[in-house]
Amino acid sequence: MDASVDSLPYYDKELEIPGLKDLVKSEVDKEMKRMSKVGLDDPRVPADLEPFTSPHLAELLSAYPSQTLQTTKAIDPSKWNPFRPEEGDSTEEWQEAERKARIGLSMLNGRNENLSLLSTYGPNAWLIRNYQLESQAKEVEAEVEVWKEKVVEVNRKRRVFQESTGKHLSSLENRWQDLITGTIQLEMASRAMELEVEVLKGQEARLERDLEGRV
Secondary structure (H helix, E strand, O other): OOOOOOOOOOOOHHHHHHHHHHHHHHHHHHHHHOOOOOOOOOOOOOOOOOOOOOHHHHHHHOOOOOOOOOOOOOHHHHHHHOOOOOOOOHHHHHHHHHHHHHHHHHHHHHHHHHHHHHHHHHHHHHHHHHHHHHHHHHHHHHHHHHHHHHHHHHHHHHHHHHHHHHHHHHHHHHHHHHHHHHHHHHHHHHHHHHHHHHHHHHHHHHHHHHHHOOO
């Protein structure tokens, strides 16, 4: 049988007494060990929230913060240095140096072209991406506000429930105290009557002895 356990911080002000809260917590822990736990498929448990609508952004942040977003790698400039054959090298070595120089020049021309394209179209792409990120941030902020309101509503219902339940508990406690007081008074009255009966029995026994002595 499933059960929902809720503390009453809005009602149990006695827990502010030093040492009492720890004692109550230990008793609650003992009780919780004997109760069935609420599963993740329980309808009272809210569904998982997916804060990122962009799959690329979700993939980028999947391992964050255990891993950094970007890994900085050291750049080795030596591999970009042109091959410089010496004066006594063979013709094949000079031809190989020329071939590598042409390859390096072609690569640099490609990089210059890419930089030119980046300079032309990069700012607009950067603005568009910022706009997309800003839109996603607004979606996340709106979702956060919704969940904050849900949390406030849950706490509001808890407070109303606890104050109502607290009044009922106080009424039951007062009734219990009245019953205990009445029971104690009844026991005291019964004991007094028993003592009075014993006294009367003693008087009756003395009177009977006096009558027998006169006869």
